[in-house]
Amino acid sequence: xxxxxxxxxxxxxxxxxxxxxxxxxxxxxxxxxxxxxxxxxxxxxxxxxxxxxxxxxxxxxxxxxxxxxxxxxxxxxxxxxxxxxxxxxxxxxxxxxxxxxxxxxxxxxxxxxxxxxxxxxxxxxxxxxxxxxxxxxxxxxxxxxxxxxxxxxxxxxxxxxxxxxxxxxxxxxxxxxxxxxxxxxxxxxxxxxxxxxxxxxxxxxxxxxxxxxxxxxxxxxxxxxxxxxxxxxxxxxxxxxxxxxxxxxxxxxxxxxxxxxxxxxxxxxxxxxxxxxxxxxxxxxxxxxxxxxxxxxxxxxxxxxxxxxxxxxxxxxxxxxxxxxxxxxxxxxxxxxxxxxxxxxxxxxxxxxxxxxxxxxxxxxxxxxxxxxxxxxxxxxxxxxxxxxxxxxxxxxxxxxxxxxxxxxxxxxxxxxxxxxxxxxxxxxxxxxxxxxxxxxxxxxxxxxxxxxxxxxxxxxxxxxxxxxxxxxxxxxxxxxxxxxxxxxxxxxxxxxxxxxxxxxxxxxxxxxxxxxxxxxxxxxxxxxxxxxxxxxxxxxxxxxxxxxxxxxxxxxxxxxxxxxxxxxxxxxxxxxxxxxxxxxxxxxxxxxxxxxxxxxxxxxxxxxxxxxxxxxxxxxxxxxxxxxxxxxxxxxxxxxxxxxxxxxxxxxxxxxxxxxxxxxxxxxxxxxxxxxxxxxxxxxxxxxxxxxxxxxxxxxxxxxxxxxxxxxxxxxxxxxxxxxxxxxxxxxxxxxxxxxxxxxxxxxxxxxxxxxxxxxxxxxxxxxxxxxxxxxxxxxxxxxxxxxxxxxxxxxxxxxxxxxxxxxxxxxxxxxxxxxxxxxxxxxxxxxxxxxxxxxxxxxxxxxxxxxxxxxxxxx
Numbered sequence: 069x070x071x072x073x074x075x076x077x078x079x080x081x082x083x084x085x086x087x088x089x090x091x092x093x094x095x096x097x098x099x100x101x102x103x104x105x106x107x108x109x110x111x112x113x114x115x116x117x118x119x120x121x122x123x124x125x126x127x128x129x130x131x132x133x134x135x136x137x138x139x140x141x142x143x144x145x146x147x148x149x150x151x152x153x154x155x156x157x158x159x160x161x162x163x164x165x166x167x168x169x170x171x172x173x174x175x176x177x178x179x180x181x182x183x184x185x186x187x188x189x190x191x192x193x194x195x196x197x198x199x200x201x202x203x204x205x206x207x208x209x210x211x212x213x214x215x216x217x218x219x220x221x222x223x224x225x226x227x228x229x230x231x232x233x234x235x236x237x238x239x240x241x242x243x244x245x246x247x248x249x250x251x252x253x254x255x256x257x258x259x260x261x262x263x264x265x266x267x268x269x270x271x272x273x274x275x276x277x278x279x280x281x282x283x284x285x286x287x288x289x290x291x292x293x294x295x296x297x298x299x300x301x302x303x304x305x306x307x308x309x310x311x312x313x314x315x316x317x318x319x320x321x322x323x324x325x326x327x328x329x330x331x332x333x334x335x336x337x338x339x340x341x342x343x344x345x346x347x348x349x350x351x352x353x354x355x356x357x358x359x360x361x362x363x364x365x366x367x368x369x370x371x372x373x374x375x376x377x378x379x380x381x382x383x384x385x386x387x388x389x390x391x392x393x394x395x396x397x398x399x400x401x402x403x404x405x406x407x408x409x410x411x412x413x414x415x416x417x418x419x420x421x422x423x424x425x426x427x428x429x430x431x432x433x434x435x436x437x438x439x440x441x442x443x444x445x446x447x448x449x450x451x452x453x454x455x456x457x458x459x460x461x462x463x464x465x466x467x468x469x470x471x472x473x474x475x476x477x478x479x480x481x482x483x484x485x486x487x488x489x490x491x492x493x494x495x496x497x498x499x500x501x502x503x504x505x506x507x508x509x510x511x512x513x514x515x516x517x518x519x520x521x522x523x524x525x526x527x528x529x530x531x532x533x534x535x536x537x538x539x540x541x542x543x544x545x546x547x548x549x550x551x552x553x554x555x556x557x558x559x560x561x562x563x564x565x566x567x568x569x570x571x572x573x574x575x576x577x578x579x580x581x582x583x584x585x586x587x588x589x590x591x592x593x594x595x596x597x598x599x600x601x602x603x604x605x606x607x608x609x610x611x612x613x614x615x616x617x618x619x620x621x622x623x624x625x626x627x628x629x630x631x632x633x634x635x636x637x638x639x640x641x642x643x644x645x646x647x648x649x650x651x652x653x654x655x656x657x658x659x660x661x662x663x664x665x666x667x668x669x670x671x672x673x674x675x676x677x678x679x680x681x682x683x684x685x686x687x688x689x690x691x692x693x694x695x696x697x698x699x700x701x702x703x704x705x706x707x708x709x710x711x712x713x714x715x716x717x718x719x720x721x722x723x724x725x726x727x728x729x730x731x732x733x734x735x736x737x738x739x740x741x742x743x744x745x746x747x748x749x750x751x752x753x754x755x756x757x758x759x760x761x762x763x764x765x766x767x768x769x770x771x772x773x774x775x776x777x778x779x780x781x782x783x784x785x786x787x788x789x790x791x792x793x794x795x796x797x798x799x800x801x802x803x804x805x806x807x808x809x810x811x812x813x814x815x816x817x818x819x820x821x822x823x824x825x826x827x828x829x830x831x832x833x834x835x836x837x838x839x840x841x842x843x844x845x846x847x848x849x850x851x852x853x854x855x856x857x858x859x860x861x862x863x864x865x866x867x868x869x870x871x872x873x874x875x876x877x878x879x880x881x882x883x884x885x886x887x888x889x890x891x892x893x894x895x896x897x898x899x900x901x902x903x904x905x906x907x908x909x910x911x912x913x914x915x916x917x918x919x920x921x922x923x924x925x926x927x928x929x
Contacts, residue, residue, distance in 0.1 A: 123161075125438075161219070309376075321346045323383070326339070367425075399418055415707070429462060443730075462713075464490035491529050493539075582594075620695070689899055757824065759803075826840070868918055874908070885927045889925075
């Protein structure tokens, strides 16, 4: 296996990006903690051969690392990586303690996540059982510890063998069609659904210690569980704190709890010092923060965070345990109510309706522990740079790592959190519901303190499946009735009850989409929509200007990744649309052929496979931008655009805007443009130009001017047209007439474009530009584009990792896409139209310092 074929985690030294964001500190319990992350071994349960293991980690990663399992990412090797799911696996660790640790009043084994069915033994005694990947556990272990030679053994059972009896009991397979195995066992196991396969990814049913494991040593008094911090917010904030306490060993007569709150700038805002009598099991306190700084979403202000720190101290002042968390003072209201159109679906943040701009997020790898802090920072840089303010954590994945939500807090990204259920009915028996209740309680408590968390959603598309996916015909009446009854138990009773009990300030919706169905356009006025008429329905991109929902929570279109990403998993002989490798890489049911079908509608026939790949990328970005801009232009009827999908879990042919190596596809650049604070949306069919603003500084009194410049593809310039006195308002788009016949006569429409620019109207002069867009009257294949534009380029080093690229052409270069021969390279801009005689200066950032001069390749129509 060569370096280029290793999983991405093994290439992190090559492709990781420097941290660019300050991470909000996690909610932490400070104490004497022994991290159990080194010295582990793993083995097949039926073997005596032990090998070094990575913890946190999974069996499949270590098997690849030891050369015992091929990389599932490469060519057709996915099929050869399935056998570990049928086996039982053991992990073991021998560790020692200090005298102080051994004699601490309380020792607790903290297991943050086991994947999935496991028994934990300490020095031969079973102390813990796991049957849910999403639930962390703690267990007191003082009575089993010794100074030397402690052995921790974790025995994992096959997730396939564990639940086969349940399938036999039911006597049928659930319609879990994304589960890429003849036996649809995934529904029985509380584990990441996408591990079993999906329509954008492989199957890799992992096993292992996937989150950290440690021993926490506590003093005579400690926090019995995670403290609770709540607030009510009007002009001022009242902060209410509840600290559950546990007294260990020799109970002292009292203890001290010091509570400090610091402003976003580090200034001490409030301090309490409370005395707690020995044996007291709880401590409460409240205080007022006068006119606190508000946490604001990205693009609306600064995501300002306060720091709360609580310290438990013994009578001498020694800190026994500490707790720290971030507080973002804000209000988020989810509004779904009947109106003149149907049912609204929007968010009001700090008292104002806010248009949500974002995407659906999936886990970025099949082997979850391989993700690093650098990976998360790179991801959130891409999110914020694209002007997003919301991410939907999709239900076929996981409840993400703490780092994910901390970065969302720090960067002003609101989170729509699905519970981990997607696209199939689930069991509703008492044992399954008890398991889910434990999962919900654990994750609600873990995530509820984050200001970024905006909404809980029960599942992805299951209600829609029950209504529209043909399950009524596929199963007998009794089985279908059971599906519906179990759905009600799980998503209409259990999960909303747990949200109300543990996180009452946040809203819960049972499913997404809630009512609207893309095959029934009249329902689009009712709540959120997953619109798949484009792609599965083979409707033209232009339909997205008409099919506007109240909130677009999914829509998308596939593309291939760029050519160098294909080369990371394929050989030259595989570079054909119908090769076995490309067919296997395409997981969508409608296949690669649909990309070619759409391409032939608007683009010239691809010259070869490389040209096909390039055009698929350009087409995806341009087509999706039509929908994103049309949805924003329909504000306030439509109040959100979350496209499918943000990222990839392997080097994929998929709907993503960011590929597996963190590289922006043209889609992500077009998303950044469509999500600019102010955009101009021309619609020749309606005869309108709509100006949309989400800019916080844009108010009704702002007066602007629209400049319309005809520009010939050959560089010819024509006199500009002006519309003056244009008013821009955040709440209501401005609609202007599109005088196409005046601005672009019929004889010019195949060789001339219009540049529309919004600039400040300041009397006789025109000030700062606020927005700009280009209008072409015809699809690319119908334009008279220059056949061989003369593009000059100049590349020079500007830093350890950065290069400046200067481009110029005397004629139009349409859909210019710049590629370099380095995985993980980033561009300040890309996938744009280079206008005649207008120089563009770009920055290329390479993933490693002092790399050789990159080879630059330009592709265009």
